[in-house]
Amino acid sequence: MKPCCYTNADLHVTSELPIPEWAAFESDRPCPQPDVTITVESGERLSRPDEESGEGGPPPLEGEGVESEKFETRLITGDEYRFHAPHAGEYWVRQGRAIHITPAPGARPREMRLFLLGSAWGALCYQRGILSLHSSVVQVGNGAFAFCGETGAGKSLLAAWLISRGHRLVSDDLSRFEVLPNGAPRVYPSSPRLKLWRDALNKLGRSAAGLERDYFRSDKFHLPLPGDEAQHPLPLAGIYLLKWGEPGITRLTGATALRRFVESATYRGDLLEPMGQAAAHWQRCAEIARRVPIWEFARPRDWTAFDAAMEKLLKHWQNVY
């Protein structure tokens, strides 16, 4: 099978496993010198993405942090990360340049992509010194605001609300941040999907019917989007760290800002120390924190007050931006 070529941020990637999540980054031209190659060890034909139905297959796994519970890590060094993912296979991530997958018997591409785009790509980013954080990013004017928090903090819902008000999605879930040599902070677009709970969808006036389920949570769905999502990196104007509480927006600075930023936004923090990347990661986060204001945005869990809290956010932008 001819490998697919993608340009993800500034990386040229070839992949023997088609990645429909990256359709917006696919390039027609072949990639003679890719930065990253994704290869699959297999004699079996992999099913094509359009052969997969939205539902069905093994039942989704339940529970928080299931990925790490079912994982087996084979090896972690500065240059190499090998792990076993159930129903998907063996992954070998090397030197920030190569990901090799040995599929488990009967593995489907959807499961294989899940761990490819999650832990494998996350580890590759650490190997390359790329800052990739748990964040939903939305375009506002000519720049972008990032919303950080762990799973369950409500960043996707917040992003969905903003999109329903006409803003464009830049990135959801894992977002790439960088500071250019001239000191300008920016953020890259990523695959245009939002993962939302069923009741969140309902509150936004949408139905879950026909939507692809999330792998881990049977009541969570991928929401496809209008198609005008951001295609290019955008200047990063501000970062909001999400928490539950009485509505309010508080500016954070110094050690508090950095600590809470790293705490809310780090992806697979458990990889940092074994990869020898912990100090570098904090420095990269500090570099962002130096150039981008960080606020804590508290919202109530109570639905009836959600809109009011979001209106506070919109007002905040008018003053800030």
Added chain:
Amino acid sequence: MKTTIKIEANTLVQRGKDISFSQLDDELLAIDAQAGFCYSLNETAGRVWDLIATPISLDAICAQLGRQFAVDEQTCRREVTALLQGLCDAGLVQVAG
């Protein structure tokens, strides 16, 4: 693992291994990435931090600070001892030799 080491007049101290630092807003931060924590150092702590880039004794630190700041020796010694003890307990400072 942090052990309680008593800081004496002649104890040589220096910055902990693997502690990086960074300037952010008005603060000097000491970052212990492995522990997943960072500390803000105030002006005095920042000055002490500069001095302990290489091993130096408590006596020598107090002598330096006494030259730079108008502070009586006893107060200085008491405060620097407390500061170093705190930094040592937090794993930011190691005792050399």
